[in-house]
Amino acid sequence: MTEGDAMYRERSAPWAVLLVPALLTTVAYVDPGNFGSNIEAGSVHGYDLLWVVALASVAAGIIQYLAALLGLATGQTLATLTAQRMGHRNRLLMWLQAEVVVLMTDLAELVGGALGLYLLFGIPLPVGACIVGVLSLLVLATGRKAAAFSAPLTLALLGVVGVCVLAVVAFLRPSPAGVAGGLVPGGLDASGVLLVVAIVGATVMPHALYFHSAVSAHTGHRPSPERAAQLRRRLGLAVAGALGVAACVNGSLLLIGAVLPTHGGIEGAHTAIAAAVGNVVAVLFGVALLASGVASTVVGVFTGQVVMEGYIHRPFSVWLRRLVGLVPPLVVLALGVDPTWALVVSQVVLALALPITLVPLVLLACSPRVMGPLLPGLPVRAAAVALVALITIMDAALVYLVLTGQA
DSSP: OOHHHHHHHHHHSSHHHHHHHHHHHHGGGGSHHHHHHHHHHHHHHTTTTHHHHHHHHHHHHHHHHHHHHHHHHHSSOHHHHHHHTSOHHHHHHHHHHHHHHHHHHHHHHHHHHHHHHHHHHOOOHHHHHHHHHHHHHHHHTTGGGGHHHHHHHHHHHHHHHHHHHHHHHHHHOOOHHHHHHHTSOOOOOHHHHHHHHHHHHHHSOHHHHHHHHHHHOOOOOOOOHHHHHHHHHHHHHHHHHHHHHHHHHHHHHHHHHHHSSOOSHHHHHHHHHHHHHOHHHHHHHHHHHHHHHHHHHHHHHHHHHHHHHHHHOOOOOHHHHHHHHHHHHHHHHHTTOOHHHHHHHHHHHHHHHHHHHHHHHHHHHTOHHHHGGGOOOHHHHHHHHHHHHHHHHHHHHHHHHHHTTOO
């Protein structure tokens, strides 16, 4: 065994090396955009779109597995690897679309966190967005030394989100027959297509691919074929377990919207929860939303740094990035836009940008020269190619419906 292989084994063998990055990435999959999209889908279509959450979660697992495997195999981020294979102009274009993605995630995170503060304490939404932005900066203020603190805090907030959301849905007691029926795919009208795209954008998030490749890029040493097979299996289990948590939370959010007799978005859901099962449960819902917003802003700011350094090779002050990220949500909230609708639209934008991120990822992760012994198996590669095609067709269908005035 070579010295490099031994180092790889030492750093990759513990489950925590694979599971912690997967769990940190899961934070992006339970951000406020997921609250808005899934609750809106449940309130408009009842249980009928639960199958979309389930299938989107499976798709997310496959794609995130590739992103993490790419980081492990190369020791580099998706942004860096993509930039290395592009000319200056295309690299700048990729950076600009990635920054749009980060801005949309910032919008969802800050609007959602602000809404959580409003529901819990009555704080005006613009003020709440500023508070959430400052909270994320406090976590990141110590720079690279913050990792030892921010990772456990972020995982703790993920636990808060999961426990609170599952507790709320347990109190609401959705219909088992409705849940079973919702897992069966059915037809979609124009509004259904819009919400399907929003759910996919919230569940297969482009910025999470950059993030997961970055937090998985521990070393560029390549293991032996035997070690590589074991590593792929362990990574697959880690990603499946972590995103299984996200799938349960997202499914529960849709069930909350389906059970409640309201179409008033997140605010209406909060009011209906208080009326149906009491103020304490409504507080749990608000705490989950606030924890989701704070945790996901930390992930979002880190992803912005990864994108900036990968595509244009320049670090960017986290303070300045957070100030820039505050502008879109403050404008949206100051204009009086419905917060839930703003969350849904942000996720639709993410879904439309998704193929631009997926194509380079799949090309890189399916390349034997790039991946070496960590090349994923043929079924995974085939599934990834099929998912890229399916998501692209879905986006094209939505664009057609919008242009023809049907959505």
